[in-house]
Amino acid sequence: MAEHLADGLFVGPDNYVPRLGTGDDACTVEILRRRSDGQIVPVWSVVLDGPKAARTLYDWMMTNPPSWSMWGRLSLRVGPEAAGRLIIRAADEHERVRIEQERLRRENQKEQARLSRQITLYYYDPKKKAPSLGLERGSENSPFFRMTFTEKWERDRVLDWLTNQRAHFADMEELWAEHGALALERHILAGMRETERVVKARGDSAGGRRPLRFWRGE
């Protein structure tokens, strides 16, 4: 049934607009058309399983203003069934994509959380630059802690000890976060020296510049 023009229902030059039913019609979504004589008539409607489904469909339709005229015209010229087919299918596809994106987002979040718990030890030998080692979180692209040396053997000497401290990387990160990079360096060097002393006293030391070269942790 035609209605008199309702204020604010139509925006701009568009002659079609979706509308969500209210009250007893809360499960209904329709497309209204504004005719050239100012009368408003429904050209398409669908009754969904519940108000929530109707609201979901309506909200999606409202995000697609460029399609309103096409939907309305399709309903007028080809038939409401054709328009319904197009609209519902597009809405279903949109919902499917949204659910998939949400799933991917959650998975990505989980993965990021997992990686953020993972700390990896790297060593670096850049050309014509000082050798170094670093501790890096799995979720980041650069090390949070970097220790630079003058000689490679100095770096490798520390690596011999640090490689077997994986279980303590998280504690080291905490120490770094609380007291800074210098404190962590001191902690690492102190730990390395203490282990070298113990291993040497036991007679297991490799001797030379890298006493812990063949040490495989305690």
Next chain:
Amino acid sequence: MMAGGLIPVGGGSKLPVGPATSDPGRVGRPSMMLARSLSGRPLQFGADIKLPLRGGDRLGPSGIVSDLELDWEPELMRFVEDACLDQRIRGRDWFALPPVLLGGEAGVGRTHVARRLARAAGVPHIMFDATTWMFTWRCAGPDVHLPLPIAAAMAASGCANPVVSVTGVPRATPAMVDLLIRLVDRSINESFVDQAAGVVVDYSAVTWIVHAPPRRPASGPQAYRHYQQSVDPEPHVPAALARHLHRIDLQDVAPEQYQLLVVDLLAEVLDDLGVPLPPLMDLQALFDLAGQWRDLSVGEIYDRLQIEVRLHVDDHPL
């Protein structure tokens, strides 16, 4: 053949007498005598009957204008709106437009618009090719002039006020141009003498749409274009005919309205084939495919849509 005196037709014969026409089958609907025999003998195609004048119930704002909804053709829409209003004001309860010269770029959809108009008004659409010499050639001896088929088509369709599309005018012979002038000139087309058919025909309720040739795209410097015009003049509608026509140039549909045109063409295809939308047809895929046809003419888009529809319709195998 003995010819009787000319019997005037049209004018008062179009106006309903009393409550309506005397034809019980057409109570409430205006009608007119299409043609009367020159010789008094019964006409072969039975045009000595009253034919309905249709579309009167669609002259209001909720009718033809609302149905057309050609937002990208504001000039055409205003013209149709004014013509419908004029008919209502004059108490003419049938659809009719003043004669039109429909212009625009090549492939813009002149025939599509004419058919849309006819459909919206509820009247038939008749195509007439003016390049033919068959109705104007000089007959002598045993030769028989061919009657114009337009009146026969009107009688066959049972409608006195169809939309008639006239194509090929730039290539029409001078004799054909003269004939067209007699057909569209509102001061004389009420009593069009068709000697070949032996009738006087009332064409005054016909909506004549003459298709103008597409404009040649401008290229090259202006001096060259002048030279080109002198050796190869741009096809045009003769001025003697054009002065009887109201020129309307159709516009190319804007990108954001292209899908609306596709909807209209799809509806036209389904209507022409007499089938509903096939249940297995993926409409979104069809519109996505149609998006690749933007540079084609309206006729070509129609053809491709028809192919797509027929692929899904069992009764119309390709």
